[in-house]
Amino acid sequence: MTPAELAALHAVAMRIPRPWSATEFADLLTLPGVFLVTVPHGFALGRAVAGEAELLTLAVDPAHRRKGLGARALAAFEAEARARDAVEAHLEVAADNAAARALYARAGWAETGCRPRYYRVTEGGAVDAVLMHRHLGAG
Template sequence: MTSVDPAILARLHAQAFAAPWSEVEFADLLNQAGVFAVVEPDGFILVRVVLDEAEILTLAVRPEARREGLGGRLTGQGALAAAAAGAVRLFLEVAEDNTAARALYDRAGFRQIGRRKAYYAAPDGARTDALVLGLDLRNNPDKAPLP
């Protein structure tokens, strides 16, 4: 993958999330083996590949650019790049109450394989479960993610 500016990722992430990651955090992640980003002007996906498994670390789309297919394109591009890097399974965690993200991942073929109780903390201290989703990158003919 080409070089990615952590400052750009941090700016996009801050527009997409109430608790954004910092430029330093993105720089640290991008310096790790197997971590790559697919970046477009209005969003990005950050993926880590370790051996034959990959994980979507974060997917960020500016609010003004949502519901236009960018999240699906980034998910598909990330899945294809992970498969090209040798991954056969792709995982992620999503907040149980994030219905928009859950619908996006469902359309891409992800299925729930687990749950992390009280994984996410809201600013008010409330806790939300994370759903662990997985996608088989080898055999997913009906809902293969597309760039």
């Protein structure tokens, strides 16, 4: 997927955090350790450095949700992180994103903390970020 395609999908899939631009995706993809995995109608963007991975974002087109694509993208992220020698993984998710939190929990991710009022929303409020962790094991 091109940065423009990533941005277009992110724009329809995300409310919190705000969707990222094509320029932001292009810039991220040039950074050391950053990797992209794709599934039909979705993707996961991550980073793996020094034995740890971070899921930067995961997006699935809303018209194609509830078909296991999010789980496939997450599994692909985890596999690529392992291939890059990551043994631990981290992510953050909006506290009010029940579907994503359930997806991560089903995949073995555990909630480890909270960043109060981390995400700003257009209505002027803020939403907590839930921190999650998963042990990936040896690569």
